[in-house]
Amino acid sequence: MSGSPISDVRRLEYRNVTMRFAPTRGRDVLTAVRGVSFSVRDGEVVSLIGPSGCGKSTLLSIGSGLTAPSEGEACVDGARLEGPNAEVALMLQKDLLLPWRTVAENVMLGVEIQGMPLPERKQRAQELLSNFNLAEFSNHYPHQLSGGMRQRVALARTLAVDPHVLLLDEPFSAVDAQTRIVLQRELAQTLQRAGKTALLITHDLAEAVTLSDRVLVMSRRPGTIIDEITIDMPQRDNPIARRHDPKVNDYVARLMDRLDIAHASLDQVPAGDAA
Amino acid sequence: MNGRSVVMRRGLAASVALLLIFLAAWQWGPGLLGVPSFIVPSLSMVAVEFVHAWQVNHLLFHTSVTIAEVMAGFALGSLLGAVVGYLLGMSPTAEFALSPYILALQIAPKVAFAPLFILWMGFTVYPKILVAILIVFFPVMVNVLTAVRNVDPDLINLARSFKATRAQIFWKIEFPTSMPPMFAGLRIGSTLAVIGVVVGELVGGNMGLGYLLTFGEGQANTPMVFVSIVMLTAVGGLAYLAVIIVERHILHYLPARGVRGDF
Numbered sequence: 001m002s003g004s005p006i007s008d009v010r011r012l013e014y015r016n017v018t019m020r021f022a023p024t025r026g027r028d029v030l031t032a033v034r035g036v037s038f039s040v041r042d043g044e045v046v047s048l049i050g051p052s053g054c055g056k057s058t059l060l061s062i063g064s065g066l067t068a069p070s071e072g073e074a075c076v077d078g079a080r081l082e083g084p085n086a087e088v089a090l091m092l093q094k095d096l097l098l099p100w101r102t103v104a105e106n107v108m109l110g111v112e113i114q115g116m117p118l119p120e121r122k123q124r125a126q127e128l129l130s131n132f133n134l135a136e137f138s139n140h141y142p143h144q145l146s147g148g149m150r151q152r153v154a155l156a157r158t159l160a161v162d163p164h165v166l167l168l169d170e171p172f173s174a175v176d177a178q179t180r181i182v183l184q185r186e187l188a189q190t191l192q193r194a195g196k197t198a199l200l201i202t203h204d205l206a207e208a209v210t211l212s213d214r215v216l217v218m219s220r221r222p223g224t225i226i227d228e229i230t231i232d233m234p235q236r237d238n239p240i241a242r243r244h245d246p247k248v249n250d251y252v253a254r255l256m257d258r259l260d261i262a263h264a265s266l267d268q269v270p271a272g273d274a275a
Numbered sequence: 276m277n278g279r280s281v282v283m284r285r286g287l288a289a290s291v292a293l294l295l296i297f298l299a300a301w302q303w304g305p306g307l308l309g310v311p312s313f314i315v316p317s318l319s320m321v322a323v324e325f326v327h328a329w330q331v332n333h334l335l336f337h338t339s340v341t342i343a344e345v346m347a348g349f350a351l352g353s354l355l356g357a358v359v360g361y362l363l364g365m366s367p368t369a370e371f372a373l374s375p376y377i378l379a380l381q382i383a384p385k386v387a388f389a390p391l392f393i394l395w396m397g398f399t400v401y402p403k404i405l406v407a408i409l410i411v412f413f414p415v416m417v418n419v420l421t422a423v424r425n426v427d428p429d430l431i432n433l434a435r436s437f438k439a440t441r442a443q444i445f446w447k448i449e450f451p452t453s454m455p456p457m458f459a460g461l462r463i464g465s466t467l468a469v470i471g472v473v474v475g476e477l478v479g480g481n482m483g484l485g486y487l488l489t490f491g492e493g494q495a496n497t498p499m500v501f502v503s504i505v506m507l508t509a510v511g512g513l514a515y516l517a518v519i520i521v522e523r524h525i526l527h528y529l530p531a532r533g534v535r536g537d538f
Contacts, residue, residue: 090436
């Protein structure tokens with residue numbers, strides 16, 4: 001395996017999940033995902049890839065407890081999700097920083113909502129900001145930061161609630177390529193150090209391979225899981241080193257093959273994700 | 276920064292020059308064009324009348340009454356507008372049910388209610404305040420309603436994923452998000468409040484700048500009418516300025532806006 005200790009405890013599990021959306025003007029019932037079952041073990045990082053609109057974001061929304069599936073169930077630590085769960089934290093492509101809060105106050109949002117006392121949450125925010133080399137910006141406002149820094153603050157906010165499971169929906173797709181590589185390394189190190197479990201959605205095949213223990217490939221809508229690839233490479237906490245490994249190209253080639261990218265045409269790709 | 280300050284300096288100089296030209300035209304224009312002073316009194320005549328009104332006609336008292344009415348009407352009207360805006364924003368059903376009536380009330384010219392309110396409440400300050408409340412209510416309510424409706428659903432979901440209660444979502448997300456549009460509504464409301472109060476005072480009563488204005492009109496005292504108009508403009512300007520100062524304080528986190536600023 002990757003060298004990281006991954007136990008057999010199932011942190012996050014999808015059991016036969018199907019999601020249908022009510023018909024809207026001129027459209028039939030939309031089945032976003034159908035019969036999806038998989039689990040993410042404690043400390044494992046799993047990537048979910050698939051064409052646009054295949055229901056990846058829907059799955060993440062179900063895993064966060066914000067959306068209830070039409071059929072099946074999502075479980076965290078063996079318990080069926082009935083709503084948002086304190087052990088699961090979500091991070092999206094948009095940083096969703098609140099412009100009226102300073103960087104430190106943004107990091108504290110989750111723990112503040114959960115009722116942590118002020119001195120404690122201040123301390124936690126300072127620790128996290130130091131880890132991400134943002135300590136000197138803790139009293140800045142989001143608009144004063146670059147896109148990469150804002151995304152780091154969003155990651156710090158996600159980690160502040162100390163969740164077991166991180167759900168990451170294309171967290172780095174809005175930043176430039178060089179910043180993305182730096183952020184990927186920071187994420188990988190953080191996940192490894194804290195032993196967090198993560199489910200990552202990405203369009204970037206190399207990102208999926210370099211950051212994960214396992215990659216799940218989804219089909220076009222209605223999304224089902226059509227392949228599961230275990231990434232048999234060392235150094236999951238160092239995606240930059242992994243990038244130099246020629247194995248990455250083999251994995252990416254296999255993923256491209258499974259996604260049928262060579263034969264896909266643009267009209268098969270809907271403009272936006274369903275969820 | 277340097278380019279900006281140059282623009283500001285030039286703009287300020289042009290503004291002052293325009294003011295001087297305007298005042299000079301007011302002073303000497305009517306005489307040069309042969310306009311009689313009971314139609315357009317010169318600047319100096321208005322200034323003399325200002326001193327006279329201050330000493331004899333209790334100008335300060337009437338101005339204070341108008342300011343108090345504007346403040347009361349503006350405060351109550353914007354509070355009411357904000358509360359209704361938040362409630363309707365959070366309840367699409369209520370908005371759907373009430374929107375035709377709100378629209379009807381919005382279309383009705385609010386100042387036309389002034390005589391009615393005076394019939395109801397007599398020659399007191401209350402009908403004036405009521406007209407101001409009614410007229411301030413709409414811009415504030417519409418802006419708050421739109422702002423609450425347009426909060427990014429992902430922000431709400433973020434708060435929900437932290438297990439936020441409905442009240443927490445409101446106070447931590449929706450309420451602060453609605454601040455900038457609400458202040459846009461308050462700015463409009465601050466100037467409208469003066470209009471509401473003046474119309475009320477014009478229609479009936481024996482206090483306030485609107486009363487002084489009709490009093491001057493009855494005596495064919497054109498300079499007094501001008502004095503009243505100038506004072507009303509000053510009251511409106513003060514109200515607007517007060518909103519801007521509070522807004523700058525509360526919305527301090529917004530990136531600095533361009534040279535044109537807030538005006």
